[in-house]
Amino acid sequence: MRVKDRAEIQASHGKSGAGLLRCFCRQSLCCFTLCAKGRAVGLTGIVPDSLLGRRACVWLVTARGVEHFPLGFVKAARRVVKFFSGFYPLLYNYVDLSYPQAVRFVKLVGGKAQGEKQKAGQREFQLFLFRRNQLWEEQ
Numbered sequence: 001m002r003v004k005d006r007a008e009i010q011a012s013h014g015k016s017g018a019g020l021l022r023c024f025c026r027q028s029l030c031c032f033t034l035c036a037k038g039r040a041v042g043l044t045g046i047v048p049d050s051l052l053g054r055r056a057c058v059w060l061v062t063a064r065g066v067e068h069f070p071l072g073f074v075k076a077a078r079r080v081v082k083f084f085s086g087f088y089p090l091l092y093n094y095v096d097l098s099y100p101q102a103v104r105f106v107k108l109v110g111g112k113a114q115g116e117k118q119k120a121g122q123r124e125f126q127l128f129l130f131r132r133n134q135l136w137e138e139q
Contacts, residue, residue, distance in 0.1 A: 008096040041066040056088040089132040094125040
């Protein structure tokens with residue numbers, strides 16, 4: 001896990017590390033390891049609010065080396081978000097505003113900032129939403 005990812009998770013969850021990632025994976029409806037040139041560069045999944053609901057928390061943790069594949073990683077993440085939104089039309093997560101690379105990435109993948117900033121310890125977090133764009137859901 002990259003240092004800034006670890007700091008963001010520490011601020012939001014009070015701990016970080018392999019045990020917490022295993023917990024994220026166990027709670028997820030599905031999760032994926034994103035690889036580039038045979039090396040894991042990200043771990044992602046969705047944790048539903050409820051199995052029959054319409055919302056799920058989407059999460060992503062990156063590993064060292066992901067910065068060598070910026071375009072490919074954004075493209076892969078967009079595909080993953082599209083796949084996840086097939087299960088839940090509204091995906092969300094909070095992003096640490098002191099981690100500008102994460103904020104930029106979330107926007108590139110299609111996340112839209114929503115609501116007021118929230119404090120976790122000394123850090124501010126912003127809610128980002130990913131909505132599946134289908135006419136029938138807007139009616």
